[in-house]
Amino acid sequence: MTSLVSDLDVAGIEAPSYDSEWSIGQVLSHLGSQAQIFELFLEAGLGEHPVPGNEIFPPIWDVWNAKSPLESRQDCLAAYDVEVAKYEALDDATIEAFRISMFGMDLDLTGLLRMRLGEHAVHAWDIAVALDPSATVRSDAVDLLLDGLGSTAARGGKPQGESFSVRVGTTEPQRDLVVVVGDAVSIVPAEADDSYDGSVDLPAEAFLRLVYGRLDPDHSPAYAESGSRGVADLRSVFPGF
Numbered sequence: 001m002t003s004l005v006s007d008l009d010v011a012g013i014e015a016p017s018y019d020s021e022w023s024i025g026q027v028l029s030h031l032g033s034q035a036q037i038f039e040l041f042l043e044a045g046l047g048e049h050p051v052p053g054n055e056i057f058p059p060i061w062d063v064w065n066a067k068s069p070l071e072s073r074q075d076c077l078a079a080y081d082v083e084v085a086k087y088e089a090l091d092d093a094t095i096e097a098f099r100i101s102m103f104g105m106d107l108d109l110t111g112l113l114r115m116r117l118g119e120h121a122v123h124a125w126d127i128a129v130a131l132d133p134s135a136t137v138r139s140d141a142v143d144l145l146l147d148g149l150g151s152t153a154a155r156g157g158k159p160q161g162e163s164f165s166v167r168v169g170t171t172e173p174q175r176d177l178v179v180v181v182g183d184a185v186s187i188v189p190a191e192a193d194d195s196y197d198g199s200v201d202l203p204a205e206a207f208l209r210l211v212y213g214r215l216d217p218d219h220s221p222a223y224a225e226s227g228s229r230g231v232a233d234l235r236s237v238f239p240g241f
Contacts, residue, residue, distance in 0.1 A: 157185025198227030213240020
């Protein structure tokens with residue numbers, strides 16, 4: 001993140017991000033507030049205090065939203081340093097014992113970190129692609145996030161009032177998956193003998209962005225599809241959040 005934004009002047013920080021409603025500075029403000037909020041989740045999972053409720057978040061957001069563009073950058077990067085240091089200070093026994101129930105999920109530390117990494121990686125792309133239209137989500141983040149997209153789809157996917165399934169084959173890394181849309185949305189491993197309403201093959205990085213609502217036609221790599229359902233249907237299922 002530091003290398004991405006450290007050289008921006010005020011005009012650069014105030015420039016639009018990929019998210020049409022947020023400037024780059026507002027994305028940094030959001031990421032900084034999330035670093036602070038995830039620290040609270042970390043502390044709750046360590047038994048230091050109860051899991052924070054929704055009433056805790058607005059005052060934190062208000063403080064970050066009031067920051068100037070330069071303050072948003074400076075304070076976001078500082079908050080990241082503090083957050084990372086807290087994770088790195090955990091010993092093996094503490095990591096093994098960590099548990100937290102949040103957003104209807106029971107998570108160990110890996111699960112919490114995967115949520116935080118997804119938040120960081122996708123919003124960092126929101127900034128990166130505004131500065132370089134060819135930018136992609138970092139490959140090391142894609143590797144770590146791909147197998148956890150099922151929980152992301154369950155939280156952010158929007159059923160369409162009709163049931164269908166689309167097989168999704170990815171590269172770098174390679175996976176064979178199925179997006180199942182019904183009363184809820186899920187991502188499960190594909191079965192060779194099953195039939196689907198459509199099939200899509202694309203890079204894993206693009207599939208990650210698709211699930212996070214960031215695979216619009218202007219930011220899509222080459223992909224192959226067949227059947228009656230495909231990328232356009234999945235874009236409707238994953239509008240972004």
